[in-house]
Amino acid sequence: MYEYKYDAETGGIILTDTTSLVSKEPRPVYAQELDYLGVDDYLIYEKQQDVPYMWAEAARYIYKGEVIFNTKGGSLYEKPTLEFAMKEENGEKVRVIPNGTVLEKIDISAMVEANRDSLAIIEQITVKKIYDVYKRRQKSLDCFHVAFSGGKDSIVLLELVKKALPRSSYMVVFGDTKMEFPDTYELVDIVEKQCKEEGINFYRAASHFEPEESWRLFGPPSRVLRWCCTVHKAAPQTLKIREVLGKNDYVGMDFVGVRAHESATRATYDEENFGKKQKGQYSHNPILEWTSAEIWLYIFSHNLPINNTYKKGNSRAGCLFCPMGGGKSDSFRYLCYKNEIDKYTDIIRDTIADKNINTYITNGGWIERKNGRDIIGNETKYTEEIIGDNLVITIKNPSTDWHEWIKTLGEVSFEYDVEQISNGFRITVPKQYDKSSECKLFKQVFHKAAYCVKCGVCEANCRNGCISFKDGLVITNCLHCKQCHNIDDGCLAYHSMQLPKNGGRVMKSINTFADHAPKIEWIQNFFEKGNEFFTDNTLGPMQISMFKRFLSDAKLAEKNKTTQFYDVVTRLGWESEEAWGLILVQLAYQNPQIKWYIDNMPINETFPRQYLEDKLVEAEISPKDAKSILKAFKRLTEIPLGYVINFGITENSGRQISSLRRCKSTLSSKLVLLYALYRYAEACEGYYQFNLSTLMDVAIDSVGISPVKIFGFERDELEAMLRGLSAKYNDFIDADFTHDLEKIALRDYHTSADVLDLF
Structure with missing residues (x-):
């Protein structure tokens, strides 16, 4: 909610009275992280894990208000390197923090006291939001529940809900993916015990699959094929709440700890929505406007339990080995949880056919997987082709009965023929129906029949309780709502394991110049x-x-x-x-x-x-x-x-x-930078306000491309260029670097085309 600045006296953070438009997402840094980075070769500090020494913003490490070093690089098997910040002193470049400096711990109590009034206001605003939505929806919904992950945001969210609502009016549901950090389970045990002592119902929801099984059934998850979130988290939570309520068609309100400052995507989230997180359910995001500075201050001020994985240098506490990670975060994780991560890399080695499997893993090849092409032993169970006047679908070795899945469509308006063949069957449909929306659903019936692994997602999507796998697949009293088809390709296993439709080995190339790049x-x-x-x-x-x-x-x-x-x-x-x-x-x-x-x-x-x-x-x-x-x-x-x-x-x-x-560009043109900033903002769907740290963090996954990533500007160089732009072209940009704000705001009534006119 509020901007913040660093306090040299306490080593902490001070909230200001200015509303925060952007945040650099600071996090506290403990001794274990410093040890891992090799800081103890240069600086002296007590090897304790109770109190942090400094703060980190992405790759920047701030001690008593000054950036003292940055990290560079880092991957699964490679540590990031240190780059100490330098300053001018007597005509020479020297380190901002000299070798042998003794680090002082952050004065937590003084920091908390300095922020007490601001935190009280933030708490009051948020507690009122939670209570208001509860009163407004209380009579129309079947339940309220807190989505608990074991991370810093959910621990704060739970504390706020406790302050806002009666203990018996909500439940807490931990979505256990079975792929969590080991430290997360320790924290969940603590919170579960506290909830039970306070009379709050606490439940754990988990898939019947172990990750070692699901990763082999679906293939390793990737940035495109994120079946894991649905199979291991969303569906089990829905099924658990149904079990608790004894009601298939319940409608509930899920309190979720997402924050707008975490990413450009989350910055577009609404405070309340219906059906975006879980189908047929409401979600409310009470801490959407909080910054990580406020989250950590609240944790320290209320002495809330801290997931120890944060003390080991991890900025997030989601799944341990996630395709959305990479870089320095993977490096920290592997150092701290080598045996656990080796289990996942071993699965990749066992399931992926790649002669350079080590490179495939370290370079993130598994993260970019787009289909089942390289899965060892993956057979084509579903094929379709046009033969004469017919669309012909061939199913080999189906895993479930198509007669059950076809019930989800009701009456099919076109004629089709099903013929038994060796190890499967063949379906023939007049080709004029091939591109129709009804035929798309018809094909999905056979995707399901061929590939279904009983993951529970179709069952969770069916709010009428018509789908059951207790004694094999049985669909009864289907209302044909088709929510079980509202899944990628109708079946996540098919979506993840299908082979390229053209039967080729190679996807479309990015080779736009062939052997004829411009001369x-x-x-x-x-x-x-x-x-x-x-x-x-x-x-x-x-x-x-x-x-x-x-x-x-x-x-x-x-x-x-x-x-x-x-x-x-x-x-x-x-x-x-x-x-x-x-x-x-x-x-x-x-x-x-x-x-x-x-x-x-x-x-x-x-x-x-x-x-x-x-x-x-x-x-x-x-x-x-x-x-x-x-x-x-x-x-x-x-x-x-x-x-x-x-x-x-x-x-x-x-x-x-x-x-x-x-190479780092020799470009010095401020106007080119301004053009690049507007292209960046426009690509990020009009996200016209950001900060210097966001631009400097080239690891951020975004449609917009930071000018730093394109040209390689150094921080000081970029700041100077931004100041110059703000002074000369204030109608286009306002860059404010006072009080450690580092705020950059483009005027949204201008476009990149307008910048070209300035040339």
Whole structure:
């Protein structure tokens, strides 16, 4: 709710009276995390775990109000490195915090006392929200429950609900994915005991699957195939509450501890919604506007139990080995919970057919899985094809009876024929129905029949209690609401394990230039001739085709005609720094190959060619295309993208590229930065307010691409450029770095196109 600043005297955080629009999500740092980072080689501190020493914001570590070091890199098997902050002293660069400094613990009691009044206001506002929604919905709903995860937000949420509501008016449900941090279970035991002593009903909800079983049935989860959230969390919670209430069609209110400051996506959440978290259920987000600073202050002020995983450097306490993680967080987790994580990496090794399985795991190949192509022993159980005038669906080795699943549709309006074949059956449908919405549901019946593993999701979706797996699949008294079809492809197992529909081994490539990335003479000729270039050039058919793709993605030409952006570039001078800064921004958003370089080659890190080839192949790029993509990088460094703004360099061994490196840009144009910021905001669906730490954190998963990720700006450099923009173009941007706010606000009545007019 409120902005905050660091207090040098207590080492803590002080809330201000200004409303927070953005937050850097600070978290306390304890001795165990410092030990892991190797800080004890430089600084002295007591090895205790009760009181934190400093705060961290992503990669920045703040002690008594000053950034003393940053971390860089880090992966599952690799520790992040330390970069100590420097300052000018007597004409020399020295560390902000000298070697041998004795660290003092944060004065928790003084910090709490300094924030007592602000915390009381925040508590009163939130408790009233909870009570008001309870009174408003009390007579119309069957239950209220707190979604408890064992993390910092849910421990605060539970305390607030306790203050707002009678003990008997709600229940607490811990959604046990069975993949939680070991420390989470210790905290849940504590909270469960407290609830029972206070007369609050506490329940644990878990899937009947063990993760070792589900990961093999569905394949390892990935960022695209997140079956795990539904199978291991949402569905079990719904089924548990039904069991408690004895009512299949209950309608309840779920108090959830999500916060807008956690991500750009969550910033768009409403305080109350229906059916977004769980189908047919209300959700209320009482602490949506809280910052992590307020969460931690509340925990310290009320002496609430802390999940020890936070003391080990983990910023979140969700699933232990999650495809949404990566980087430094994986590094901390592996150090602290090696044996537990090895169980999951062993499953990946056992289930994935990849000759470079170690690289596949460490480079995050499993995180990018999009289908069941590389699952060992995965058979195609469902296929469809057009033969003559018919759509023909073939099912082999079905796991459940299609006669039961077809009940969910009621009457089917078109004729179909089912024929028994060896180990399955074949369905024939007139092809004119193939693209109809009814046929889509019809196909899903057979997805379910072929792949169903009895995960419980269809059962949880059916609020009428018509689906049961107690004695095998039985569907009775179906009302044809089709909620059991409201699942990806009708069946999560099919969705996760299906093979590419074209039967091929390789997904569509990001290889947009083939072996014909642009050359400097092509670019020079294009800018000299303009529109005439398209009818007067010496390029071969493949060369002109690939070059047109480059020009289109750079927004310099469209349909054999130059664009307004081309006019801007020619006005600036086609070899100027500003021109190529703007072109790179366009390519970052428009060209998947350029975006791959930006996403996978952090600034100033050198990568062996073979490492990047392996990474591309793991992302389902053919070996041939992988080689072309890396050759194209070398070609791009030889045009103004490379020699004007320093996009990257390669090292060669003979004629072969040996290593590649994306470099910090030499760009100094403030207006290019402003253009990049507006493109970033527009890509983030109009998220026009953010902070410097958000821009500096290149690990954030976002549709918008931070200018720091594109150009490699240093923090001080970026801050200076932002100050300059704010002073000269205040009608476009307001950057405030006073009182440690680091607030950046773009004027939402302007667009990126308006910024181009400034050139």
